Amino acid sequence: MPLTNEHIKQKLIEKFGEQVSNFSEPYSLLTFEAPKELNLKVLNFLYDEPELKFRFLTTLCGVHYPQQKGRELAVVYHLHNLEDNARVRFKIFTDINQPDIYTATGLFSAANWLERETYDFYGVNFVGHPNLKRILNVDEMDYFPMRKEYPLEDSTRIDKDDEMFGRGGTLGYGTEKTDHGTLSEENKHDEGKPVL
Amino acid sequence: MSTIAEPHIRLPEGSIEKTTTTLNLGPTHPATHGVFQNIIELDGERVVSAEQTIGYIHRAFEKIAERKPLYQITPLTDRLNYCSSPINNIGWHTTCEKLLGIKVPKRVDYLRVIIMELARIGDHLICNSIVGVDSGAYTGFLYLMQYRELIYEIWEEVCGSRLTTNIGRIGGFERNFNDIAFQKLDKFLKEYPGVLKEFEHLFVRNRIFMDRTIGVGPISAERALNYGFTGPNLRAAGVDYDVRVHNPYCSYEDFDFKVPVGTTGDCYDRFLVREEEMWQSLSIIEQAYQKVREFKGAEAEVYHADVPEYYLPPKEDVYTKMEALIWHFKIIMGEIDMPAGEVYHSVEGGNGELGFYLISDSGRAPYRLHFRRPCFIYYQAFEEMIKGQMLSDAVILLSSLNLIAGEMDS
Numbered sequence: 001m002p003l004t005n006e007h008i009k010q011k012l013i014e015k016f017g018e019q020v021s022n023f024s025e026p027y028s029l030l031t032f033e034a035p036k037e038l039n040l041k042v043l044n045f046l047y048d049e050p051e052l053k054f055r056f057l058t059t060l061c062g063v064h065y066p067q068q069k070g071r072e073l074a075v076v077y078h079l080h081n082l083e084d085n086a087r088v089r090f091k092i093f094t095d096i097n098q099p100d101i102y103t104a105t106g107l108f109s110a111a112n113w114l115e116r117e118t119y120d121f122y123g124v125n126f127v128g129h130p131n132l133k134r135i136l137n138v139d140e141m142d143y144f145p146m147r148k149e150y151p152l153e154d155s156t157r158i159d160k161d162d163e164m165f166g167r168g169g170t171l172g173y174g175t176e177k178t179d180h181g182t183l184s185e186e187n188k189h190d191e192g193k194p195v196l
Numbered sequence: 197m198s199t200i201a202e203p204h205i206r207l208p209e210g211s212i213e214k215t216t217t218t219l220n221l222g223p224t225h226p227a228t229h230g231v232f233q234n235i236i237e238l239d240g241e242r243v244v245s246a247e248q249t250i251g252y253i254h255r256a257f258e259k260i261a262e263r264k265p266l267y268q269i270t271p272l273t274d275r276l277n278y279c280s281s282p283i284n285n286i287g288w289h290t291t292c293e294k295l296l297g298i299k300v301p302k303r304v305d306y307l308r309v310i311i312m313e314l315a316r317i318g319d320h321l322i323c324n325s326i327v328g329v330d331s332g333a334y335t336g337f338l339y340l341m342q343y344r345e346l347i348y349e350i351w352e353e354v355c356g357s358r359l360t361t362n363i364g365r366i367g368g369f370e371r372n373f374n375d376i377a378f379q380k381l382d383k384f385l386k387e388y389p390g391v392l393k394e395f396e397h398l399f400v401r402n403r404i405f406m407d408r409t410i411g412v413g414p415i416s417a418e419r420a421l422n423y424g425f426t427g428p429n430l431r432a433a434g435v436d437y438d439v440r441v442h443n444p445y446c447s448y449e450d451f452d453f454k455v456p457v458g459t460t461g462d463c464y465d466r467f468l469v470r471e472e473e474m475w476q477s478l479s480i481i482e483q484a485y486q487k488v489r490e491f492k493g494a495e496a497e498v499y500h501a502d503v504p505e506y507y508l509p510p511k512e513d514v515y516t517k518m519e520a521l522i523w524h525f526k527i528i529m530g531e532i533d534m535p536a537g538e539v540y541h542s543v544e545g546g547n548g549e550l551g552f553y554l555i556s557d558s559g560r561a562p563y564r565l566h567f568r569r570p571c572f573i574y575y576q577a578f579e580e581m582i583k584g585q586m587l588s589d590a591v592i593l594l595s596s597l598n599l600i601a602g603e604m605d606s
Contacts, residue, residue, distance in 0.1 A: 027295075027537070031538070058551060059551055059573075064564075078540055082437055089538075089540065110422065110573050113576045117572075121258075135250065136254040137251065152260065
């Protein structure tokens with residue numbers, strides 16, 4: 001019998017009751033969330049339960065939702081049951097001021113660098129990780145660059161003083177444009193993004 | 197293999213206590229074939245421990261993508277695994293198509309399969325011939341390289357560029373394949389099997405090559421799965437997981453091919469698995485080519501789906517037709533709002549499961565885009581695989597894992 005989303009959902013509810021919540025199936029991939037204290041319990045259950053056997057960690061990444069107060073950071077696990085070829089997406093949310101989450105390195109060796117990457121980009125503190133330090137960015141970096149409060153430069157901005165690119169400077173190219181608004185006003189057309 | 201604890205070097209009286217040597221393999225070292233560092237602790241010539249440092253060419257693609265409309269993200273994906281860029285491009289396009297619910301015509305799927313399998317051959321060809329170079333056989337590398345050139349020429353006919361291809365668009369290709377592309381493909385299909393056969397004669401039963409690779413850097417199936425291995429490296433350990441079979445995309449279910457597996461997961465098995473995958477890819481290309489030729493009449497001219505919101509109109513139309521001009525403007529200025537949703541899609545890249553996790557909040561750029569880069573995930577296992585082996589094995593293992601710095605660092 002193939003492992004259906006409905007069956008996985010029933011199994012999870014049987015075990016954890018109302019603590020697993022927000023079930024949905026975007027593009028037919030079962031997605032759910034659990035309180036962050038339970039992340040290892042849920043992962044272990046998915047791993048060990050003979051009918052589920054989600055024993056392959058496909059990927060793990062962070063997401064920042066600055067508007068959700070108290071649950072700004074998400075950690076998203078994608079798990080795969082290779083035998084029945086079923087996938088699930090499991091999310092946990094945490095407060096950005098205390099982003100402590102248990103590490104999954106004990107269960108999946110693959111989680112080691114993925115968690116380091118998530119720490120590097122979002123500052124999620126994986127409790128119990130054997131070597132939680134930055135992996136892609138320089139060690140001296142003192143902020144977490146993928147958080148939404150660090151917007152990327154608007155490619156159309158014109159307030160920059162850079163004569164090599166015809167903006168401001170002493171050569172006079174483009175100087176007629178420099179009295180435009182600030183960077184945040186320039187960002188206006190990007191309404192889909194959260195504004196901080 | 198002697199135990200590590202037993203010292204190989206006897207120091208003279210009064211020397212410093214340290215009996216091991218620290219060696220920096222990389223970041224710029226001919227053996228790494230890319231920019232990443234390995235700090236190897238050696239006892240004589242045996243590896244005691246290895247610490248990997250990566251991130252030397254980190255370009256913050258995931259961050260940049262949060263500001264770009266979908267079509268501008270394609271060139272970023274080129275620069276992940278740049279040995280097989282078309283797979284990354286098409287993987288990204290199919291992810292967008294999944295998010296947007298675009299149905300792609302069969303002919304486009306088959307053309308994509310041809311391009312992707314050429315890319316797979318190009319990727320494996322480099323990896324295997326580099327394993328040869330690192331074990332002292334340069335000839336095979338130069339011999340096969342001519343055919344990677346031919347693959348690049350085919351891509352050049354299709355999209356105009358060679359290494360970082362930016363091939364295709366959301367919905368299909370930017371133009372139909374021309375006759376020269378098909379002629380070059382014919383030439384490739386005709387000549388490459390003979391060349392690959394000859395290449396195999398050089399290596400597969402070569403005493404020196406076997407001695408250098410058998411038993412080097414092995415990994416068990418269980419450990420490989422725990423480390424998140426995918427692709428040829430996982431299959432060499434004996435697990436027949438292939439995204440093309442498990443979660444078919446681009447009509448891979450229409451093709452008949454085998455998934456080769458190894459047993460020990462050592463460098464020799466990885467070599468053989470990649471060899472066999474090249475043969476399978478050749479067979480897939482032939483089947484796809486056959487299917488493409490079966491389209492007749494108007495169907496034989498189809499090379500993209502009808503999605504004006506995302507597919508750039510032909511330039512002649514932009515200058516002469518109102519509709520086309522409007523869409524062109526909207527697409528180029530990134531003024532198309534995409535539907536909200538969350539999608540994970542993966543393709544079988546040169547190194548394994550290349551996944552795209554895209555979160556859209558109905559804005560014009562992704563809210564979050566995460567790349568599952570196979571290299572990044574399996575490189576973690578390097579220390580476990582090389583412990584207790586020789587320094588020269590470390591070099592072969594590095595090339596045999598097919599580590600691509602671009603993919604690792606994103």
